[in-house]
Amino acid sequence: xxxxxxxxxxxxxxxxxxxxxxxxxxxxxxxxxxxxxxxxxxxxxxxxxxxxxxxxxxxxxxxxxxxxxxxxxxxxxxxxxxxxxxxxxxxxxxxxxxxxxxxxxxxxxxxxxx
Amino acid sequence: xxxxxxxxxxxxxxxxxxxxxxxxxxxxxxxxxxxxxxxxxxxxxxxxxxxxxxxxxxxxxxxxxxxxxxxxxxxxxxxxxxxxxxxxxxxxxxxxxxxxxxxxxxxxxxxxxxxx
Numbered sequence: 572x573x574x575x576x577x578x579x580x581x582x583x584x585x586x587x588x589x590x591x592x593x594x595x596x597x598x599x600x601x602x603x604x605x606x607x608x609x610x611x612x613x614x615x616x617x618x619x620x621x622x623x624x625x626x627x628x629x630x631x632x633x634x635x636x637x638x639x640x641x642x643x644x645x646x647x648x649x650x651x652x653x654x655x656x657x658x659x660x661x662x663x664x665x666x667x668x669x670x671x672x673x674x675x676x677x678x679x680x681x682x683x684x685x
Numbered sequence: 686x687x688x689x690x691x692x693x694x695x696x697x698x699x700x701x702x703x704x705x706x707x708x709x710x711x712x713x714x715x716x717x718x719x720x721x722x723x724x725x726x727x728x729x730x731x732x733x734x735x736x737x738x739x740x741x742x743x744x745x746x747x748x749x750x751x752x753x754x755x756x757x758x759x760x761x762x763x764x765x766x767x768x769x770x771x772x773x774x775x776x777x778x779x780x781x782x783x784x785x786x787x788x789x790x791x792x793x794x795x796x797x798x799x800x801x
Contacts, residue, residue, distance in 0.1 A: 606791075611694075611793055612793060613689075613776060613791035613792055613793040613794050614778075614789075614791040615791070616788055616789065616790075619788070621787065627787070629788060630788075630790075659728070661730065663789075673720060673722075673732040673735055674732075674789060675732075676729065676730040678728065678729050679728055
């Protein structure tokens with residue numbers, strides 16, 4: 572199993588550009604989520620999904636869109652990038668039947684918006 | 686509302702010293718789960734332990750041990766005989782029943798520097 576994979580690993584955008592961060596998992600996990608990590612702030616939840624076709628907002632959803640058309644994939648879209656979205660983004664997954672189990676995290680995407 | 690506080694921003698120790706990382710949490714729920722994750726300099730997040738709110742037994746895993754005390758809402762992490770490879774940022778996190786366990790709230794992390 573590859574676990575949780577994220578692409579790209581690094582990205583530089585100009586203000587106003589759009590892009591999609593990709594996340595995929597091969598563990599058949601129903602639950603997937605996106606976090607951003609900023610210095611001194613820990614990880615904050617952006618959006619999450621409990622299954623294909625179901626998404627919901629986390630703590631910091633503004634400026635981001637998600638959709639979940641398959642169990643495996645959970646892309647995060649930035650429609651108009653802003654410098655405030657410079658961060659490291661982590662995707663995570665777990666089985667919804669194991670709410671007490673840890674989430675498996677991807678390796679992260681480092682995004683810089685200039 | 687759920688909240689996790691890691692008051693220690695950075696700790697520096699010399700190899701072989703013992704070190705304790707503090708974690709204090711807030712929740713109104715009686716059913717919740719607590720986690721510790723390690724983030725080494727390479728950047729990935731490594732799961733260390735989970736604990737449910739009904740299990741206050743301390744846990745030991747090699748040089749690592751965890752002390753869960755509901756009376757003080759704390760879930761502290763001790764590394765015995767620290768090693769340079771323990772240098773990392775450590776995060777404490779909370780998931781509660783009130784959110785359907787759908788949201789994992791992290792503390793701001795404690796950076797541990799272990800020097801030879």
